[in-house]
Amino acid sequence: MDADLYDEFGNYIGPELDSDDDEEEEEDFEKDQEVEGYDEEERGADEEEDVTSQAVVLHEDKQYYPSATDVFGPEVETIVQEEDAQPLTQPIIQPVKVKKFSHVEKDLPTTMYNLEYLADLMDNPSLIRNVSLIGHLHHGKSTFVDCLIQQTHPEFRTKEDMPVRYTDTLFTESERGLSIKSTPVTLVMQDVREKNYLVNFFDTPGHVNFSDEVTASMRLSDGVVLFVDAAEGVMLNTQRLLKHAIQKRLAVTVCINKIDRLILELKLPPQDAYYKLRHIIEEINSLISQYTDQGSTNYVSPLLGNICFASAQYSICFNLKSFAKLYSIHFNQDIPLNDFARRLWGDIYFNPKTRKFTKKPPSSTSQRSFVEFVLEPLYKIFAHIVGDVDKSLNPLMEELGVHMSKEEQKMNIKPLIKLFMSKFMGTFEAFIDMCVSHIPSPEANARLKIESTYTGPLDADIVEQMMTCDPDGPLVVHTTKQYPNEDATAFHVFGRVLSGTLRANQDVRVLGEKYTLMDEEDSRFLTVGRLWIYEARYNIEVNAVPAGNWVLIEGIDEPIVKTSTITNTPPSSELHIFKPLKFNTQSVIKIAVEPVNPSELPKMLDGLRKVNKSYPLLSNKVEESGEHIILGTGELYMDCVMHDLRKMYSEIDIKVADPVVSFCETVVDTSSLKCFAETPNKRNKVTMIAEPLERGLAEDIESEVVQIGWDRRKLGEFFQTRYDWDLLAARSIWAFGPDQTGPNILVDDTLPSEVDKALLSSVKDSIVQGFQWGTREGPLCEEPIRNCKFKILDAVIANEPLHRGGGQIIPTARRVAYSAFLMATPRLMEPYYFVEIQAPADCVSSVYTVLTKRRGHVTQDAPVAGSPLYTIKAFIPAIDSFGFETDLRMHTQGQAFCLSVFHHWQIVPGDPLDKSIVIRPLEPQPATHLAREFMIKTRRRKGLSEDVSINKFFDDPMLVRISQTRCNT
Numbered sequence: 001m002d003a004d005l006y007d008e009f010g011n012y013i014g015p016e017l018d019s020d021d022d023e024e025e026e027e028d029f030e031k032d033q034e035v036e037g038y039d040e041e042e043r044g045a046d047e048e049e050d051v052t053s054q055a056v057v058l059h060e061d062k063q064y065y066p067s068a069t070d071v072f073g074p075e076v077e078t079i080v081q082e083e084d085a086q087p088l089t090q091p092i093i094q095p096v097k098v099k100k101f102s103h104v105e106k107d108l109p110t111t112m113y114n115l116e117y118l119a120d121l122m123d124n125p126s127l128i129r130n131v132s133l134i135g136h137l138h139h140g141k142s143t144f145v146d147c148l149i150q151q152t153h154p155e156f157r158t159k160e161d162m163p164v165r166y167t168d169t170l171f172t173e174s175e176r177g178l179s180i181k182s183t184p185v186t187l188v189m190q191d192v193r194e195k196n197y198l199v200n201f202f203d204t205p206g207h208v209n210f211s212d213e214v215t216a217s218m219r220l221s222d223g224v225v226l227f228v229d230a231a232e233g234v235m236l237n238t239q240r241l242l243k244h245a246i247q248k249r250l251a252v253t254v255c256i257n258k259i260d261r262l263i264l265e266l267k268l269p270p271q272d273a274y275y276k277l278r279h280i281i282e283e284i285n286s287l288i289s290q291y292t293d294q295g296s297t298n299y300v301s302p303l304l305g306n307i308c309f310a311s312a313q314y315s316i317c318f319n320l321k322s323f324a325k326l327y328s329i330h331f332n333q334d335i336p337l338n339d340f341a342r343r344l345w346g347d348i349y350f351n352p353k354t355r356k357f358t359k360k361p362p363s364s365t366s367q368r369s370f371v372e373f374v375l376e377p378l379y380k381i382f383a384h385i386v387g388d389v390d391k392s393l394n395p396l397m398e399e400l401g402v403h404m405s406k407e408e409q410k411m412n413i414k415p416l417i418k419l420f421m422s423k424f425m426g427t428f429e430a431f432i433d434m435c436v437s438h439i440p441s442p443e444a445n446a447r448l449k450i451e452s453t454y455t456g457p458l459d460a461d462i463v464e465q466m467m468t469c470d471p472d473g474p475l476v477v478h479t480t481k482q483y484p485n486e487d488a489t490a491f492h493v494f495g496r497v498l499s500g501t502l503r504a505n506q507d508v509r510v511l512g513e514k515y516t517l518m519d520e521e522d523s524r525f526l527t528v529g530r531l532w533i534y535e536a537r538y539n540i541e542v543n544a545v546p547a548g549n550w551v552l553i554e555g556i557d558e559p560i561v562k563t564s565t566i567t568n569t570p571p572s573s574e575l576h577i578f579k580p581l582k583f584n585t586q587s588v589i590k591i592a593v594e595p596v597n598p599s600e601l602p603k604m605l606d607g608l609r610k611v612n613k614s615y616p617l618l619s620n621k622v623e624e625s626g627e628h629i630i631l632g633t634g635e636l637y638m639d640c641v642m643h644d645l646r647k648m649y650s651e652i653d654i655k656v657a658d659p660v661v662s663f664c665e666t667v668v669d670t671s672s673l674k675c676f677a678e679t680p681n682k683r684n685k686v687t688m689i690a691e692p693l694e695r696g697l698a699e700d701i702e703s704e705v706v707q708i709g710w711d712r713r714k715l716g717e718f719f720q721t722r723y724d725w726d727l728l729a730a731r732s733i734w735a736f737g738p739d740q741t742g743p744n745i746l747v748d749d750t751l752p753s754e755v756d757k758a759l760l761s762s763v764k765d766s767i768v769q770g771f772q773w774g775t776r777e778g779p780l781c782e783e784p785i786r787n788c789k790f791k792i793l794d795a796v797i798a799n800e801p802l803h804r805g806g807g808q809i810i811p812t813a814r815r816v817a818y819s820a821f822l823m824a825t826p827r828l829m830e831p832y833y834f835v836e837i838q839a840p841a842d843c844v845s846s847v848y849t850v851l852t853k854r855r856g857h858v859t860q861d862a863p864v865a866g867s868p869l870y871t872i873k874a875f876i877p878a879i880d881s882f883g884f885e886t887d888l889r890m891h892t893q894g895q896a897f898c899l900s901v902f903h904h905w906q907i908v909p910g911d912p913l914d915k916s917i918v919i920r921p922l923e924p925q926p927a928t929h930l931a932r933e934f935m936i937k938t939r940r941r942k943g944l945s946e947d948v949s950i951n952k953f954f955d956d957p958m959l960v961r962i963s964q965t966r967c968n969t
Helices: 019-036 041-046 068-072 115-121 141-152 173-176 208-219 236-247 258-264 270-291 319-328 337-342 367-387 389-400 413-425 428-440 440-451 461-469 598-614 636-652 695-703 713-722 728-729 757-763 764-776 807-822 841-853 884-891 926-940 956-968
Strands: 057-059 063-064 126-133 181-191 196-203 221-227 251-257 306-312 316-318 349-351 355-359 476-484 491-501 501-503 506-512 523-527 533-535 539-542 544-546 550-552 564-566 589-595 620-621 628-632 654-656 663-667 675-680 685-692 733-737 744-748 788-796 828-840 857-863 871-877 897-907
Touching: 019 620, 041 828, 057 236, 063 807, 115 523, 115 539, 115 871, 126 141, 126 236, 126 956, 141 181, 173 636, 173 828, 196 367, 196 428, 208 476, 208 636, 208 897, 221 236, 221 428, 221 654, 236 251, 236 897, 251 270, 251 428, 258 270, 258 550, 270 367, 270 757, 306 428, 316 319, 316 349, 316 428, 316 841, 319 337, 319 367, 319 428, 349 367, 367 413, 389 675, 428 841, 440 461, 461 491, 476 598, 491 564, 523 589, 533 544, 539 598, 539 728, 589 636, 598 620, 598 628, 598 636, 628 636, 654 728, 663 685, 675 807, 675 956, 685 807, 695 744, 728 733, 733 764, 744 764, 757 764, 757 788, 764 788, 764 807, 788 807, 807 841, 828 926, 841 857, 841 871, 841 884, 871 897, 884 897
Parallel strands: 126 196, 126 221, 221 251, 251 306, 744 788
Antiparallel strands: 057 063, 181 196, 306 316, 349 355, 476 491, 476 564, 491 550, 501 544, 506 523, 506 564, 533 539, 533 550, 589 628, 589 654, 620 628, 663 828, 675 685, 685 788, 733 744, 828 871, 828 897, 857 871
């Protein structure tokens, strides 16, 4: 038999045969099968049972059916099916899936310093600086850190593909072109005196949506460097972060970055460039004076040394002292640097005839010393290289003593300027000098840090050891950040050692944010895994980390949600936790998520838990309708959260509902009558009224200007002097709510002659709990109540403790608070965004058009000094802000750029309880109907009945009282 005429299964594939030939072939085939003991019925049975198939092999004119192991080898199962059930989109052999979401270098790169020397410096807190680099979006923080990395890592100096934005480790950060996470880097750097310091930098995001990351980094830092773009000046997030740093009692220094833009982009003359820089400094100082207490002198000035000038793109960084040092080196003279530096700023002029500095210009053409000695040399260097590099570069190199190879001189203009400046200006020693001189060490700042963040009493022994930054004291570590590992299956916890020494494989006790000495439930005993010094794209493993340092910890992430306090075992009985982070914005954007495949709900819940760890301000909750809600700060923030949830942490398809916003409920009048409610057992009765709070009081409570924990005398004095309260009423404040910093107040306004104060005090905790419950979920649409004062006017309390238990009092207090609220002209409040828009002058009218369509209104419209741009400041309702940025760019052909951040709550026009308003679907409502529309749609979304059932909150006697009042009116 010819093997070429048959396929591997014995089917004839040769030329057509006559019928006789066909019969002969079939007979030969049947004989062969009989010889092998394999008939047609057995073969059919085998195929039906999907057993291991037998391949027909033609060899030496014989057909036989060996087993699969003979053909394919051992441990291989082959299945024969009548039709292909596998989809075409699914590969036959699945590739090995590699989960990688960030840039990670496995090998330690070479550095200018020995890593053992770095570890040795960790033992000396006085040589450590913990610094956060903060500033507005695209003001050059990440690029500046790139320069520091290049100066300390020699392999990046010649490496053409040196990673740009080294601290943007996530792939999503590289793709989006902006920082999303705060990333720490630890480097050994030298100051002007060439003394080594261990500097821990936190590169933070500049977008206002991610200001929670900045807050987390500030908690671990002792000072900040505020980056300001020399061309753009003080922007929206510059102001907010400066205020936040001052509130956190951190040392503030300033780096005016991108000074090259004044030369190459704006093309300002040196004199105008000086005025521009001075204007920026004056603006910063006016903000500092506005945000600090009266009498404080924490101003910034080049003369004080807490301002440096830089251009990260061209490797330039200097302050007055370092520039004076350049002159000293260049002229080879021993110039007194401090004295010379003091004469390089302000209205000081150099007289070339007398060779002295004067406060009056020697001639009408004289330039200020900063212009003559600093700006003009920089302008000339840029002009020589950009203008005619072929002719002017060699004379310039010869005059300034800069040496460059022939290959280096043939580089493109931008890299050539950067290389030339790095050789001429040297390393960023001026920046390090500023950080060392004006930002305290962990040892020097320990007392202030503990006083502002610790919740316990400050006279305990353990606090004294934290305040001295004692490496031999009891272990105390405070953590604020969690970073996912390479495949995002677990987290590494990042924190600061405040006392003692943390060691690898040490048994510790992890205290969560809800831990108290009275309730120790939120604590776990765990074993620390490995410890690292975090270097953005690589980690340096260490065995121990002493007090004053930052550390990345493995193996303890499971119980930690946001922040934690870590101590050793057995734990100190007197240790309290550190305060949870207090953010400078609120999460008001809300989306509902659910898995496309309902069976994957557990995966989504696990992903929600992980993404909640990753973002400091993110929160999620489950509504009564079963919806899973995520709350964030803005559209970009929510987009990043959903990317991480889908791609990194759950790896499933998730459906997202249209975004909405959080609302608040408030009152605009005093309750029209005294509202009362009886307990179910009819033995207790509480009477209340509600009224609006004074303007600004809610904000003071939220920002902790006033605290419920103060003693009665101090609390009474605050309310009497600031808000003109009656002293007796001020001392009778029972609670703020919801929680300790909620913008509502509960006041005991009863008289001892009418109410048994002893009995009332016995149920105080129950009434406060009912008040807290009621203010957390208001009666209109179960949104938080805001800006309300609840007064207890009367109370009848049962004598027997059995009849006045929490089960009776708590729901009654909540019900009477609701009834008082509904009788005080209730209104809905919506969040408003503050929007800052930069656009050319010819686009301003288009900006107004877009804002008007979205209920926005402009508050300021002014040109940017020394720039062709205009800045428009406006307010816009958060619910109308979705798609605003896209709409703005369409109307301005992409020339306008905006940033928006939560600013305040504002009452929605209209009465939410007006039943005469008919809400028609798919029709825009007039302004007066908005409150009713928002309330009804929010109730629908939450699975509540469409309207507020007032009868549910009133007792029958109360309803009779209301009907009588209405009849009389």
